[in-house]
Amino acid sequence: MAVESIEVQRPDRWDHPLSGDMTQDQLDQLLRSPPFSLMDASRFARNASLADILRNDTRLIQCEPGDLVFREGQYGGTAYLVLHGDVRIFLSQLIPEASPRAISRWSGKRWLKFFRGQRGKQAAGTDRRKTPRREAGRPESASSGRVAFGYRGSGTETRIFLQDVPGVLSEHSTSQVGAGELFGEMAAVTRSPREFTAVAATRCALLEIRWQGLKLLKQDTAFRNLLDERYRSEVLHTHLRETKLFRYIPDDSIEQIVASAKLESFGNLEWYAEYRKGSKKSASQQIAAEPLIAEEGAYATGLWIIRGGFARLSRRQGAGHRTLAYLGKGQIFGLSELAHNFRSSSGAAPLPYQESLRAIGYVDALCIPKQIVNQHVLPYVRRADLPPRLDAPRYQFGQPVIDAPLELDANTVDTGLLEFLVEQRLMNGRRAMVIDTDRCTRCDDCVKACATTHGGTPVFQRKGPQYNNWMFTESCMHCEDPVCMIGCPTGAIHRDHESGLVKINDSTCIGCKSCAESCPYSNIRMVTAQDSRGRAKVDRSSGLPILQASKCDFCSERSGRPACQSACPHNALFRIDMSDIKIVNQHMSGK
Incomplete structure (x- = not known):
């Protein structure tokens, strides 16, 4: 029996723009406004011009005071540019007080802690060892109880809004985002959850840009450099604050760490093609082909933090390598060696890295130099939070390698x-x-x-x-x-x-x-x-x-x-x- 068919026009890239409501006058106004007016139009392809990108990959949003733009923990594929008005980024947690329907809407996932750094809240040099940042998932109490939310219609949409904007803003630590500033782009580009809640503090206009459009806009060198600089100045600070090791570090030390940290990438972002080609290789051949981040036996020059992707932790065994674990986002490499050397006497030879770290496909990593770790990290970490001393290291400078078998316990993961x-x-x-x-x-x-x-x-x-x-x-x-x-x-x-x-x-x-x-x-x-x-x-x-x-x-x-x-x-x-x-x-x- 033949399958019935119907002839249609083959779908195209921009058949479904983000918004079909943008007028030519609005588009022209956007092209006359920064940052778009400052972009080099020749950098864009003829079939994907700057005007095409704005017409199809963006939409205009009008917000009333209190309107929720997005909340922490949500996934999102768009960024927002403030055209006029004032948006506030909440640095302390909101606790919804509303109808059961509203509470259900807000609690699809547990409320995560807001980890955007409160740099202005604490004096520089304050010893944070007795006042750590909150653990993930533990809410901060609001000074006057709960926050009330409501619903209102906006065109074809229903929006959640804060019912007492001035009162909420006065009781919570916030950061202001004004006209010409971009926010929310890191979650869109990295396919990760939102890191904070954004609320319109005044009547404002936003340009929502989906990440496909952001990717095309990065063809403009100045715009690409702006995004990279924003990561170092804003996002990197919050990434450090969400890492348990840094919860006691004073704010002035965090600034020194951010200024000295090196952002490194290993492997290919589109690693899936290489993986398919190499999937028939033996385990030892695959490991040998993986980009090396840090090698066992080499001088421990810094502390590595995985920002994205996965890395293989391994050590040499016989003629091959043995996988010990895989590290994901937020996990740390090199702390045992650096802490051991920090606590050792000044005349003792420093220990090198005891294991190797390799990129599995593609890894974004942050390296903090040893000197910065010794000066701005380890002095503020409680001894109980440090790994134990390496009393029987495999690698010591000037001494042969100790190829002893691994000590196994009930929690050891099957190597196979x-x-x-x-x-x-x-x-x-x-x-x-x-x-x-x-x-x-x-x-x-x-x-x-x-x-x-x-x-x-x-x-x-x-x-x-x-x-x-x-x-x-x-x-x-x-x-x-x-x-x-x-x-x-x-x-x-x-x-x-x-x-x-x-x-x-x-x-x-x-x-x-x-x-x-x-x-x-x-x-x-x-x-x-x-x-x-x-x-x-x-x-x-x-x-x-x-x-x-x-x-x-x-x-x-x-x-x-x-x-x-x-x-x-x-x-x-x-x-x-x-x-x-x-x-x-x-x-x-x-x-």
């Missing part, structure tokens, strides 16, 4: 499992689908349930790399770093604001295959697009089928667990966060 996860890049998955093949009877109930839920076509395949009896299926893992999003020209593949799930908007997907070709795990497939009546869409000009991307959406529109997991009669299928190796090890070992 570690090697497998890193080689397959599975530590990137936040909701990986795993099947226990000892329990699975191959009944295919999971596949049937998936197909029933998704219009007759399953969005995962019951196959994939396997370690012992654990199969990691070809199903979207909703990654920590979803590299599938990098090349999408329309933003069709995106993170859900609240849950962080990676979703595909069928109406804006143009079938370019960028996400499917970028996914290192082959978890995105191109299928023939269909209309609302189930007819296959065919290109009117070429007669070829029109494709669109398809993948697991974690059954986000369905209440309860994903259909595949609910359908399994033997509890053989489960989802797990692969970024936490301790949880993975406990699950796999049955501890």
